[in-house]
Amino acid sequence: MSAQLTSVLFPGRHHLVTRFQVDYLRSLLDGNESDTDGRPLVLAPEAEVVWAVTSATHTGTRRNPVPAHRREALIERVALDADLPSVVAPVPDVPPSPRFATTVLASVQMTTGRTLTPDDTVVACSTPAVAALYAALGFRVAAVEDSHDPAPLRPWDVLEHMVAGDPAWRDLAHPQTVELYDRYRLDDAVRLVHTDPTVGSEGDLTETRDYRTYTAAFDDASDRKWAQVAPHVVPGKVVDLGCAAGGLLERAARDPRLAECDLYGVDVSRHLIAEAEHRQAQGVFENPNVFFAQRNLLRSSVFPPASITTTITVALTHEISSYGDGRADLELLARRIFEHTAPGGVWINSDVLGPDGGDERVVLRLDGPLRTDRPVDMSGWTRQAVHDHITALSPAERFVQFARDLPVLAHTDLEAGPVSPDGEVVLPLRSAMEFLTTRDYTDSWLSECHERFCDMTWDDWRTLLTDVGFEIGVGSGPWTNDWLVEHRLSVGASIRTPSGAPVPWPSTHLLMVARKPH
Template identity: 50%
Template sequence: MEQQFVLFPGRHHLLTRFQAVYLSGLVAPAGATVVWAVTSANHENTRRNPVPYHRREAAIERFSVLTGLRSLVVPVFDTAPTDRFADVTLKSVAVATGLELTPGNTVVACSTPEVAVLYEKLGFTIAPVEADPSLGAPPPARPWDVLTRLAAGDETWRELAHPATIDVFARYRLVEQVRTVANDPVVGDEGGLTATRDYRTYVEAFADGAARKWELVRRHVRPGRIVDVGCGAGAILELADREPALRESDLIGVEIARHLYEECVHKKAQGAFTNPNVHFYRRNVLGGAVFPPRSVDTTLTFALTHEIWSYGERWDSLRAFVQAIYDHTVPGGVWVNSDVCGPDGKDRPVVLRLDTADGANPPAPRTGLAALPPADVAAYVAGLSTRARLDQFAEDHRFPLPYEPVAGDPARVTMPLGAAMDYLTRKDYTDNWLSEAQEQFCGLEFADWKALLADAGFEIDFASRTYRNDWIVEHRLAPVASLTRADGRPLDWPATHILLVARRPLNT
């Protein structure tokens, strides 16, 4: 059967002058149609796929007009690595165009040996494009090599790129976009938030809960450029790295603490990540914007926003952080925030009853714990009763913790609900006692968060909610404490955590 088509699979982010000459020579004898199978068509804004499909399609159509080639452009969505990639592409073409491409009517133009062999197994003849040995040395620059020159600021890319690409890139400002995506953000060299944190236990605790946290947010993650701000030792990004749907995404971790940042770098060096576009940066998010405007598809934050509230200027710092997230999010992008939170009605008074028989009850809290070795601090606090530990927490806490003992009952105190939960959710962190005493978990309740996000311009997804960690209630709170209203009626344990799914509107 006479050749009718040239199937040209590839990402096609950039078209070259060489491709124009080569394809013209390939189709001229038979007057064939070039079928451009644009792979990873559902990915953009990443190092692997910096140019969105609709811009790639525009450049191909412009290329076809300028070269006089008859073309069909077909999007091929990304799939997990498979030996059936050629079959998937052929079926995508059939669905989109109604054409059945066979070895009898089609030549496959492909310079990637691993892909070419898949079509050869199906009986197709391969035109090797830039890999054609008859072209001699040096071989023509491949499109990705030209795109790399562009990203590096080497203006010789224009000598190799086809005018169709140059035109589309100029009209839609894609040169700046490619360079932004391909190049690293400027990274500062600040230290950790607190000098008293035991990072070993911190890393272990976060790693233990990483699978649960990832399962909580994974369905909200939008592929593309995915940033975990305050990534710790990279446990969440390790799980994201295993998601087939995210294999074309850039996975970027931002961490301030030197110990944690170095652990991330170590993991990457040891091969913990299969995605080559996993990167880590050391930066203080309180210092301002980390990424350029409208450049991030998904931002993840876990157990971070309460630290910004605590170590910064509370509302002002958190408002600035939320604005920075909004500014660097692409229209339609998402910020997923998982953290502790204050209970609804955090300022209402409650009566908190605490166990006095589970440890020592000194007449007054101890001062000067910061002068002791960390192990001695942990041992001393762990030896206090739950009630005495409240007095010690109030002594060491950087924020006001108002409470009044109930006359005639040393086990009971009256205090605001938010303050009570602030203590109860931290009382067992003896290994990092002085570090935890620098933070406030219950500064904001759900209504505060909704107002803050709306003020920045975010739309709040219906998936946003507060919830209670029942394991903490069952194992840490209920055995040693109870809550009642001011009039003595029992009060159920309130929410302890929040999940916020905030989207930047498409029309912004």
């Protein structure tokens, strides 16, 4: 007779629990199931289920749409309702590894004090590759869905039915799953994450961004950016859309005028919101009323109508235009912000700007040498390899690479001629500025080549905002960043007309203070 087992290790992400899973676990505890070798599994009367919730530190993505605390609550409700003796062990998100089973076992030991061994534990797992990792450690495996023919739908299959709007998911999921999803509207949240066309499977606009340098750049500019927008902030409820790691809100939290205000940081990036919340836990925000959320305002409203006095967007709108549907998404953003802005409130937008007369053909002169006019396909390269390759190129060679990467990644045409042996290229002024404002982002080259910096001119913005209903406030206007011109744009480059006359450097940025009328 087989030795009695005291634990059932049930690893999984557990975004929902199905009726079948509960019935199977009950049957397993009652001694009615066998392992993958056909041997009966005999469970002790005091046996319990150890629910290992994997990817517990990862949320807001298609892979993990439900946060760990909701998953834990779901399991506790199901276990109580089904009379399943249970404990829950959160397991951090880790990259795929042959040591995954060991990681889960160590997490269980650290969070529950239970040391699970092949002598006292059976692993309930229907994923063959994962089950094999436990079997290699000597554990017996109960195959759950794979033990039946035909196999019932797994939880992820049921979740995809829910995303597709198929009401059958409610019959397949355990009733406590349905109740919790209804209570917290998790089905809507999961559906938004899964159907978002601009955010990738890992919860960000792009998978090629270097977050270390990206966050550092935002932090370095936060003092300057806050000084620019602070005079126009209307106290009350203040929102920083595209808040990154919270650098701007850190400055806002120090402002005596906003000491009694609620400050909200919203970003689509899971990585950046996690860093902002980490900083909050370290006490960097002087105002205690600072809140962060991972949301995409284009997919659904985040705040109630007429509830926000100030919305700030810094270096955000060009990303929305680039990764979304161009001007149409900017119009949607403007309408959403107008809706949640209180009468007399403002939207303060600081971002890059396309040049007036952007269709005018100019001659861009770039320093050589031009050793090759053949760009390379860097897809699949490591970030460091991309950085090293781009850094080694001369300005003229870097343009050759840019002329290949921008159309592929940002879906736009530079309309540029070939680069001559002496480094001259004829192209629209807008395309010349696209290159010059992008070329120095060597740490995140492929990410930046997804973005278009010059989609909107000042007149475009003014028309868009007034059409929505905003008034253009005092302090608004285009401007040229002279430091950028001197230290970046003009280094190894110049722009002339086809007749040879110098072209003045156009506006590079805008500050727009859009006020909602009383």
